[in-house]
Amino acid sequence: MNNVVPLKVTDLQKSYGKKVVLSGLSLSAGPGTVTAILGSNGSGKSTFMRCLLGLHVFSQGRIEVMGEDVRKGPGYRRFLGYMPQLPSFPENLTVREIATLVERVRGVEPDFSRGRELGVGEFLDQKWKTLSGGMKQKVNALLAVSFNPPMLVLDGPTASLDPASRIRLMDILKREKAAGKTILMTTHLLGDLWELADRLAFLQAGRLRVLPASEIPGKEGDFDRFERCVAELLEGSAA
């Protein structure tokens, strides 16, 4: 298992009817790396993430997570921790019950100390429907990291968090990265990329163009410059 590439995508194709969204997309990601998937609206970022998570059925190609073909059943998802932008659980369940549900489904004891600083312990017995958007996202983050999966798939992870919670979550994600986790993320907040990403993958015409983040001007110390360069690259990928 040690030499397995955590994520390997080969020649992925996905169409909606006659509209081809992903065409020959290939990507691989190693342990301890953060890859940001970027693209304009409708470029196929969500489609790619959904194919990886098994939410979308793709027409051709292959996705392997920790060496397991995602088409061979849901078992590979034990390797994934997922944070959607707008998490949703049954509204009359408490946070504690939700955690137990996920624990039973995954069949693994969670380690809630991994996200202790998020402060979820304060509202463990509150029902989901009484939580604010930020509180829901904290629960979501805690559930994504607590089962210690080797790969994290994050969709706008800090979008609804207050600044202090965002900093705490970024610290957790940096720790996860340092622990060798493979992180795949999409976000419109370039500050998150600046802090975390090792590689920026621009999705254009159904294919990915991957650039090391260190090659983007401004990555080492000049956020304004980095932001402008990424925006220009995004505009270029949209054109």
Add this chain to the structure above:
Amino acid sequence: MKAVLSFCLKDLLRSRFIAAYFLFHLAAGYSLMHYAPTSSSGFGALLSLVLFLAPLSSSVFGTLYFYQSRGFQELMLAQPVSRAALLTGQGAALGFALCAAFALGLGIPTLAAGFVGGLDLLFLAVFLGGGVLLHLCFLALAFLIALTMEDRLRGFSASLVLWLFLVFFYDGALLFIVTRFSDYPLDRFVIGAVLLNPVDLERILVLMQLDASVLLGYTGSVFRKFFGTGTGLAVSFAAMALWVAAPAWLFFHRLARKDF
């Protein structure tokens, strides 16, 4: 699947809708059985209520529940659980909650009335069992519609149109055909037509048990010959079970290819 079922059920049993659904049936059952002149007329009134409300509530709540839990489904499908297990768990939880609210809500007052006035338990089993199958049938149809139609408004409208068709228009069309072609032997056609509508099946089954076939005129004698027998009863329940199984099978067939 067991974990999804138990936690979804826990969520549903805490919902106001399920509590209100139970209390409404309890109140309706108590008042109709208490104030109706005979138990037969009380059951007749309850039957009208069940035939109207069971398909409507299952259609509306089933469609809404499916659409509202899309976010939860997406999150859970990123866990090591299969689509079929997740949706079976959710559907079973919703079906159990709705049917329990219905069966307990009507069962308690009708059983209580039975202890006072004498009650045929087979009749009560047919009445409640048919109602439960009616709920499950429209729930399976609602899930199928919600899975097929991405647009919530279209899906919700389709559920209501199907309910209107099966509860109101189907009978009108059948009645028109029976009166228009009364010179022809329509026995088999009428029986077949009833088997094709779960609402009619429940209606005829209960009316046969109430011995009210005389109210149905010519068709009443046709029904009596078929649905009044033990075989007819078994065939009818099998047909209702098929009305649950067929949309459920189609649902799972489509689920495998569905893009969430």
